[in-house]
Amino acid sequence: MAATPGTTPETAPAAGAGEVEGEHVKPFTPEKAKEIIMSLQQPAIFCNMAFDWPARHWTVKHLSAVLRGKQIRFRMGMKRTDRVPQFETTCGYVEATLEEFLTWNCDQPTMYGPFRDYDHSKFWAYADYKYFVSLFDDKAGIFQDVIWSDFGFPGRNGRESTLWIGSMGAHTPCHLDSYGCNLVFQVQGRKRWHLFPPEDTPFLYPTRIPYEESSVFSKINVVNPDLKRFPQFCKARRHMVTLNPGQVLFVPRHWWHYVESIDPVTVSINSWIELEEDHQARVEEAITRMLVCALKTAEDPHNTRAWLNPTEVEETSHEVNCRYLNRAVSALFDHYRTSKVVEIQALRTNREDMKKEGSDVHNHMEVGQTGGQDLLLGMGKQEAASPFGPDLVPVILGSEELPSERGGIFEGDGKDFVGEDGEHSGKLHCTKRQRMMSKSEDAIVEQISSNSSMAPSQTFISTDDLLDCLVNPQVTRIVAQLLIQGRSLWF
Numbered sequence: 001m002a003a004t005p006g007t008t009p010e011t012a013p014a015a016g017a018g019e020v021e022g023e024h025v026k027p028f029t030p031e032k033a034k035e036i037i038m039s040l041q042q043p044a045i046f047c048n049m050a051f052d053w054p055a056r057h058w059t060v061k062h063l064s065a066v067l068r069g070k071q072i073r074f075r076m077g078m079k080r081t082d083r084v085p086q087f088e089t090t091c092g093y094v095e096a097t098l099e100e101f102l103t104w105n106c107d108q109p110t111m112y113g114p115f116r117d118y119d120h121s122k123f124w125a126y127a128d129y130k131y132f133v134s135l136f137d138d139k140a141g142i143f144q145d146v147i148w149s150d151f152g153f154p155g156r157n158g159r160e161s162t163l164w165i166g167s168m169g170a171h172t173p174c175h176l177d178s179y180g181c182n183l184v185f186q187v188q189g190r191k192r193w194h195l196f197p198p199e200d201t202p203f204l205y206p207t208r209i210p211y212e213e214s215s216v217f218s219k220i221n222v223v224n225p226d227l228k229r230f231p232q233f234c235k236a237r238r239h240m241v242t243l244n245p246g247q248v249l250f251v252p253r254h255w256w257h258y259v260e261s262i263d264p265v266t267v268s269i270n271s272w273i274e275l276e277e278d279h280q281a282r283v284e285e286a287i288t289r290m291l292v293c294a295l296k297t298a299e300d301p302h303n304t305r306a307w308l309n310p311t312e313v314e315e316t317s318h319e320v321n322c323r324y325l326n327r328a329v330s331a332l333f334d335h336y337r338t339s340k341v342v343e344i345q346a347l348r349t350n351r352e353d354m355k356k357e358g359s360d361v362h363n364h365m366e367v368g369q370t371g372g373q374d375l376l377l378g379m380g381k382q383e384a385a386s387p388f389g390p391d392l393v394p395v396i397l398g399s400e401e402l403p404s405e406r407g408g409i410f411e412g413d414g415k416d417f418v419g420e421d422g423e424h425s426g427k428l429h430c431t432k433r434q435r436m437m438s439k440s441e442d443a444i445v446e447q448i449s450s451n452s453s454m455a456p457s458q459t460f461i462s463t464d465d466l467l468d469c470l471v472n473p474q475v476t477r478i479v480a481q482l483l484i485q486g487r488s489l490w491f
Contacts, residue, residue: 024048024051024052026048026049026150027047027048027049027389027391027392028046028049028391028392030149030150030151030152030153030154031152032152033046033049033150033151033152034151034152034153035152036250036387036392037151037152037181037183037250037273040250040252040387041252042197042239042252042394042395042396043193043195043239043241043249043250043251043252043255043394043395044249044250044388044392044393044394044395045241045243045247045248045249045250045392045393045394045395046151046247046248046249046250046391046392047246047247047390047391047392047393048391049150049151049248049391050147050150050185050246050248051246052147053145053146053147053150053185054144054145055145055146055158055185055187055269056187056245056246058145058187058188058267058269059187059188059265059267060098060101060102060165060188060265060267061102063098063163063165063267064097064098064099064102066136066139066142067097067098067135067136069097069099070097070098070135071095071096071097072095072096072097072098072101072127072130072135072165073093073094073095073127074093074094074095074096074101074114074125074126074127075088075091075092075093075125075126075127075128075170076091076092076093076094076118076123076124076125076126077091077092077123077124077126077169077170077171078122078123078124079121079122079123079124079169080122081221081223081224082221082224083221083224083225083226084221084226085173085174085217085218085219085220085221086171086173086221087173087210087217087309088173088210088212088309088310088311089210089305089306089307089308089309089310092117092118093310094114094115094118094125095114096113096114096115098165100113100114100115101115101125101127101165101167102265104118104120104125105120105125105167105264105265107120107121120167124166124167124168124169124170124171124261125166125167125170126164126165126166126167126170126171126172126261127163127164127165127166128164128165128166128170128172129162129164129311130162130163130164130165131161131162131163132146132158132159132161132162132163133159135163136158140159142158143157143158143159143161144157144158145157145158146158146161146185146269146271148160148161148183148271151183151248153273156271158269160271160272161269161270161271162269162270162271163267163268163269164266164267164268164269164270165265165266165267166261166265166266167261167264167265167266168261168262168263168264168265169260169261170260170261170266171258171259171260171261172257172258172259172260173217173218173221173258174194174196174204174217174218174220174221174222174256174257174258175215175216175217175218175256175257175258176198176201176206176215176216176254176255176256176257176473177214177215177253177254177272178213178214178215178216178254178281178284178285178473179214179272179274179275179278179281179282179285180253180272180273180274180275180278181250181251181252181253181272181273181275182249182250182251182270182271182272182273183248183249183250183251183270183271183273184243184248184249184251184268184269184270185247185248185268185269185270186243186244186245186246186247186248186249186266186267186268187245187267187268187269188245188263188265188266188267189245189261189262189263189264189265189266189267190242190243190244190245190261190262190263190266191242191243191259191260191261191262191266191268192240192241192242192243192259192260192262193239193240193241193242193243193249193257193258193259193395194222194223194238194239194240194257194258194259194260195238195239195240195241195251195255195256195257195395196222196236196237196238196239196255196256196257197237197239197255197256198253198254198255198256200235200236200237200256201254201256201473201474202232203232203233203234203235203236204218204220204233204236204256205218205219205220205230205232205233206218206219206468206472206473207219207464207467207468208288208292208467208468208471209292209296209307209464209467209468210307210308210309211288211289211292211293211296211307211308211309211312212309212311212312213285213289213312214281214285215309216473218256220233222238222258223258223260237397238397238398239395239396239397239398240395240398241395242262243268249395253275253277279331279332279335280332280477280480280481280484282328282331282332283325283328283329283332283480283483283484284473284476284477284479284480285328285476286321286324286325286327286328286329287325287471287476287479287480287483288471288476289316289321289324289325290318290321290322290324290325291467291470291471292307292467292471293316293317293318293321294318294321295463295466295467296308296463296467297316299463304316329483329484332484
């Protein structure tokens, strides 16, 4: 799974391996790390960037002592692998301390306590999406144990992070995040990541049920897909990697991911990095929220648990959603105004600098014209150079061997890991976005038809069927653009 000979995320140096004259040296400056994150179009693993973070010692046992009996909500799921995803709306939930979790996870009989109804051999537990500001509300100093500023984001630490603690088999259903890009620091145990590029969205059969702001789920259980019901999934390009302790995974914007714990205990810390595109994405999410809440509430006003993700605690009334949409649109235009002022100021500054330096540059070009050409050529080569190496390992197209109990699930899928033009995606540093989007758009009709052709007698169109079309990410993007264009006449 390597882009550099003999190097994979599994064989890459462990955190703290890089040494110069007896001292640990980080392979990238914060400025360089941010440059990579903001330009890279494929997932990659940073090595040797967090070896000095105090959070590297955050095992569950350590956190148990820090939190001292604090109750945490765990999501309980079945270890069996069904054809359908285990969405959060179908899971059980318990409130427990980390000590109680550790006792249960050691497979000790639990006649009493919060886990008494969950046989450890049949269930997994996941304390996911635990925001530091809520979990460590009385221990603000602990935020400094996470140092995202090493990746070029000054001041970013645990305050902008979430904690994930799980047992073996705990997983997050396949989804994409509407906002930002993602940095994930693996602290304890290993996690296997299944990733798919944004261009493959139609092949993942997106749905907004269950509804959660900023999460677009896939209807497919990607580790045990039902290819009869979802035949387009065979065209999806799966990228797989195992994230080891000490490593930091970068997940670019809108990459689909399914994440599973493959060790008895896992601890991860992540932070979502805001992007320019998030301003419009919030308008798209507000539109989605209005449509989902209106239609699903009209269908069954008294049963929101069936379609609303447990993470959504805000009111879902139409009035509240209208305010949410208006705030999102106003914030977008406020951002545009601010950006325009900054842009004008920058242009003025650049124009003045160019006037001052114009004569010097002209003289320099006349004296060293040949040297200047060589310099430009050198810059071109430098820009084209790959950033990958032993400390930045790309997650490339391919598949790790799955556990034996899942053997045979992906037999015959080898052809899916090669593009239709016969090219492997080791060159994903420069994506073929436009060409893939045209293929993806053609697949939407096939996707919708496959959803409605499960059986000849099933001609009834449900509310969910309609929603899958109305709030398809590509549709809401167009609606948001039209809405913004219409409102821009007022500004």
